[in-house]
Amino acid sequence: MESQASASIAISVRELRMGYGSRVLLENASFDVKRGEILVILGGSGSGKSSLMKNMIGLYQPMAGDISIAGKSIVSASPDDKARLQRSLGVMYQSGALFGSLTVLENVRFPLDQFTDLDLAEKNLTARLLLRQVEMGAAESLMPAELSGGMLKRAGIARAMALGCDILMLDEPSAGLDPITAANLDRTILTLRESLGFTFVVVTHELQSIFTIADRAIMLDPVSRSIIAVGAPVDLRDRSDDPRVRQFFNRQPTTAHPAGIHP
Amino acid sequence: MAGSHPALNGDGLAGETGEAAIVLEGRITAYTAAPVWRTARDTLARRASVPITVDASRLEHIDDVGVALLFDLTRQQRPRGADVRIRGLAPKFAALVEAYDPEDLAQAPRGARRIGTFEHIGRATVAQLAYGGRIAAFVGRCAAAFAHALWRRGTIRWNEVLEVATEAGANAVPIVLLVGGLMGLIVAFEIGLVAQQFGAVIFVVNGVGVAMLRELGPLMTAIVFAGRTGAAFAAQIGTQKVNEEVNAISTFGLDPVHFLVLPRLIAAALVLPLLVVMADIIGIFGGALVMTTFDIGFLQFYHQLLGAVDASDFLIGILKAATFGLTIAAIGCERGLSTGAGATSVGLSATSAVVSSIVMIVVIDGIFTVVTS
Numbered sequence: 001m002e003s004q005a006s007a008s009i010a011i012s013v014r015e016l017r018m019g020y021g022s023r024v025l026l027e028n029a030s031f032d033v034k035r036g037e038i039l040v041i042l043g044g045s046g047s048g049k050s051s052l053m054k055n056m057i058g059l060y061q062p063m064a065g066d067i068s069i070a071g072k073s074i075v076s077a078s079p080d081d082k083a084r085l086q087r088s089l090g091v092m093y094q095s096g097a098l099f100g101s102l103t104v105l106e107n108v109r110f111p112l113d114q115f116t117d118l119d120l121a122e123k124n125l126t127a128r129l130l131l132r133q134v135e136m137g138a139a140e141s142l143m144p145a146e147l148s149g150g151m152l153k154r155a156g157i158a159r160a161m162a163l164g165c166d167i168l169m170l171d172e173p174s175a176g177l178d179p180i181t182a183a184n185l186d187r188t189i190l191t192l193r194e195s196l197g198f199t200f201v202v203v204t205h206e207l208q209s210i211f212t213i214a215d216r217a218i219m220l221d222p223v224s225r226s227i228i229a230v231g232a233p234v235d236l237r238d239r240s241d242d243p244r245v246r247q248f249f250n251r252q253p254t255t256a257h258p259a260g261i262h263p
Numbered sequence: 264m265a266g267s268h269p270a271l272n273g274d275g276l277a278g279e280t281g282e283a284a285i286v287l288e289g290r291i292t293a294y295t296a297a298p299v300w301r302t303a304r305d306t307l308a309r310r311a312s313v314p315i316t317v318d319a320s321r322l323e324h325i326d327d328v329g330v331a332l333l334f335d336l337t338r339q340q341r342p343r344g345a346d347v348r349i350r351g352l353a354p355k356f357a358a359l360v361e362a363y364d365p366e367d368l369a370q371a372p373r374g375a376r377r378i379g380t381f382e383h384i385g386r387a388t389v390a391q392l393a394y395g396g397r398i399a400a401f402v403g404r405c406a407a408a409f410a411h412a413l414w415r416r417g418t419i420r421w422n423e424v425l426e427v428a429t430e431a432g433a434n435a436v437p438i439v440l441l442v443g444g445l446m447g448l449i450v451a452f453e454i455g456l457v458a459q460q461f462g463a464v465i466f467v468v469n470g471v472g473v474a475m476l477r478e479l480g481p482l483m484t485a486i487v488f489a490g491r492t493g494a495a496f497a498a499q500i501g502t503q504k505v506n507e508e509v510n511a512i513s514t515f516g517l518d519p520v521h522f523l524v525l526p527r528l529i530a531a532a533l534v535l536p537l538l539v540v541m542a543d544i545i546g547i548f549g550g551a552l553v554m555t556t557f558d559i560g561f562l563q564f565y566h567q568l569l570g571a572v573d574a575s576d577f578l579i580g581i582l583k584a585a586t587f588g589l590t591i592a593a594i595g596c597e598r599g600l601s602t603g604a605g606a607t608s609v610g611l612s613a614t615s616a617v618v619s620s621i622v623m624i625v626v627i628d629g630i631f632t633v634v635t636s
Contacts, residue, residue: 100607117297118328126293126331128368133327137367145604163293164326195355196326 009071010035010167010199011056016065018048018055024063025051027225031218035166038193038200038213040233042248043220049203050094050171052220056201057091057169058082069167087115090160090168090198094175096152098144104131104155105140111162130158134188150177154185161192167199168192174209186212207251219245283310285336288321291329300332307336312345320351330359338365401520401597405528408521423526424533431492432534436541438491439484443542446479447471447549455557464557468564469571471550476576477583480543482628485587488535489620493595496527497616500599501609509600524596528589535588536581543580579635586627591620 011033019025025048033039041049054060056067058074066075074085098107108127112118118126131137134154144152153173160168173189174182186209192198204210210217210233217236219229221244229236229245237249247254285303307315317336325333336347337360352360378386412419454470500523503509512519551564559567598616602608 112293112328116293116328118293118300119297122297122300122328122331122335124371125335125368126328129331129334129363130327132363132367145608161327164328195359196330197324 008035009033010069011201012068012071013056014066014068016052016055016067017063018051018060018065019063020051024225025222026220026227029065029227031227031230033167033199033201035199036193036197037215038189038202040210040214040217041201041203041220042205042210042217044205044222044248047220047222049205049220053169053171053201053203057089058086087163088165088167090163090165092153092156092160092168092170092173094171095149096144096147096156098147098152098155098159100144103141103143104136104147107144107155108158108162110159115163127158127162130161131155133161133192134158135184150181153177154181157185157188161198164196166197167201169201169203171203172205173202174204174206179208182206182209183212185209189213207249219248283313283315284318285315286318286321288323290324291322291332292324292326293328296328296332300335303332303336307339307341307347310345312342314345315347317347317349318351319349319353319356322353322356325356330356333360334363334365338368397601398594398597401600402593404520405524405593408518408525409528412521412525418521419529420522420526424530427527427530428534430495431488431530432537435487435491435538438487439538439542440545442483442487443475443480444545444549446483446542447475447546448553450474450479450546451550451553455553459557464554464559465563465567467554467557468550468559468567471547471554472568472572473576475543475546475550476572476580478580478628480539480546481580481583481587482624484539484542484584485535485591485624486621488531488538488588489591489617489624492531493591493616493620494613496592496595497598497602498609498613500524500596501602501612504600504602505604505609519600524593524600527596528592531588531592532585533588535591536584539580539584543577579631583628583631586631587624590623590627594620594623 009032013032014030016029017024017027018029029052041052043049051060055062056069056074058067058077062075066073068074069085069088072081072085074082077085098104099110102110105124105127108130109123112123112126116123128137128140131140134157136151136154136158139147139151139155144155147155157168157170157173160170170189174185177185189200189202190213193200200213202209202213214233216231217229217233218227219236220226221228228242229240231240233249236245240246240249246252283306285306287299287303291299303317317333319333322329333349333352333356337349339347341347349357349360451467451471454467455464458464458467458470500509503523509519509523512522547568551561554564555561595616598612598619602612
């Protein structure tokens with residue numbers, strides 16, 4: 001029944017207003033995530049990138065507007081439908097959010113334990129392959145408390161992929177990683193998109209990572225509380241008329257100097 | 264797409280050559296893979312000595328579970344000439360399946376090593392001894408910090424002491440009144456019923472007075488305090504440890520014991536006796552209330568009470584309370600500072616702080632009883 005256009009859209013955000021309490025972070029935001037693309041959500045610290053992602057996952061209720069996943073609204077869905085929609089998303093949280101009482105392998109196996117009737121050996125094999133995809137094979141029997149920040153994130157990605165969801169949402173996957181690990185992670189994301197056809201929504205402000213992986217980027221601005229740019233990162237860097245966008249991509253400091261400091 | 268049609272699996276004999284075939288089609292995902300995987304394994308087991316062809320040309324989509332399935336089929340140990348071959352697998356999927364090394368995955372993942380009884384006892388003993396040593400060292404550090412603070416006046420953070428005292432003391436008044444009052448009521452009623460049979464109801468007053476002042480007042484208040492405040496100390500300091508705030512304090516050249524522990528120790532030692540006074544009063548009042556039903560009025564109760572208890576009973580109770588307060592705060596803070604990494608360890612610290620505190624309270628209470636009787 002779905003038209004050709006809406007079938008190619010994984011997530012659609014329409015006239016979204018979101019924030020905390022009376023504080024509005026983003027107003028009148030509309031954009032689409034297309035199937036199979038890697039969309040990056042950009043913006044400075046405090047611009048609401050992570051909050052936007054949490055609205056898209058259905059963890060937070062937007063103040064106004066609508067968000068639909070594969071054509072179904074997650075804002076107005078019944079609790080059961082919402083749970084079903086959420087299960088179709090794989091999410092990696094900023095800190096990995098692994099369960100502290102389970103080993104890394106058990107963490108990755110957790111969604112398989114909950115939602116499939118696979119045998120233990122089969123689930124273990126799947127979980128071990130997932131961990132090897134994110135180069136975490138050697139850490140499979142460690143506890144989360146024994147891992148570094150980067151390892152937690154990679155294990156978190158493996159767990160997010162376990163149910164083979166179409167859409168993976170990653171919150172700052174490469175923040176705080178060393179350049180080699182970050183580059184490997186970027187490569188992993190590209191490989192996964194190629195081979196298994198995942199759609200990615202990635203929240204980040206790591207410029208290198210943005211240019212490597214992103215098909216399109218949307219940029220949030222905390223002052224105007226709006227999306228100030230949409231497009232391929234290279235286009236935004238080279239062709240944008242907006243000084244805020246150029247400043248971000250060229251990594252320039254703000255021109256006004258802090259009080260008391262004269263150049 | 265959610266709710267996709269399951270992959271079909273068939274196996275059959277391609278007659279003349281003696282080969283077996285497994286056909287995979289459609290989508291193989293986490294939700295649909297289980298029966299397919301099982302059938303495929305069965306086929307492999309039943310046809311252990313013939314070559315097997317897996318026809319994957321009609322696969323539309325696989326996810327990671329599908330990749331694991333295909334990998335599992337290719338890595339099977341089989342006799343020569345009976346190997347498993349996958350045919351027609353799309354190159355993008357083939358690249359995924361071939362990316363793994365069967366050698367690497369041959370060994371089962373290491374689970375937790377099982378520990379025998381003797382090893383368990385040995386480990387527990389070592390752990391307890393080490394814990395005893397840590398507590399002793401911690402008490403030493405606290406004493407040193409306290410002496411240091413007394414020596415150099417003005418280094419105790421009284422604002423912090425006041426804040427902790429408000430939270431641990433003033434905010435605990437309602438629950439202490441409730442528990443203390445109920446204790447008095449219950450004790451008076453239980454002893455009263457027995458004493459009535461001997462016509463000795465008036466001596467219930469003696470029982471309630473001594474029991475509340477010397478034992479139940481301090482003990483019950485301390486147990487409430489351990490659950491409320493001891494656990495909170497362990498959780499607060501434990502969270503600060505996990506968030507590296509304790510490290511930040513150390514690198515500023517400040518002593519975490521002086522900075523975090525000392526205010527809590529002082530506040531607890533000051534505030535618990537005050538709470539006990541309230542528990543004593545309300546408990547005795549509760550007892551008096553019950554005694555009116557045994558035909559002993561408030562005035563008679565009061566005169567009997569004056570003859571039954573003296574200041575030493577009250578003071579022993581207060582001294583106990585101060586000791587309990589110090590003990591609970593010390594154990595709570597020590598547990599907090601020795602918190603490991605991760606969110607679960609904070610919970611463990613809080614729990615173990617309460618349990619250790621209550622055990623220590625009872626032990627100390629026993630020592631007091633022996634010494635002061």
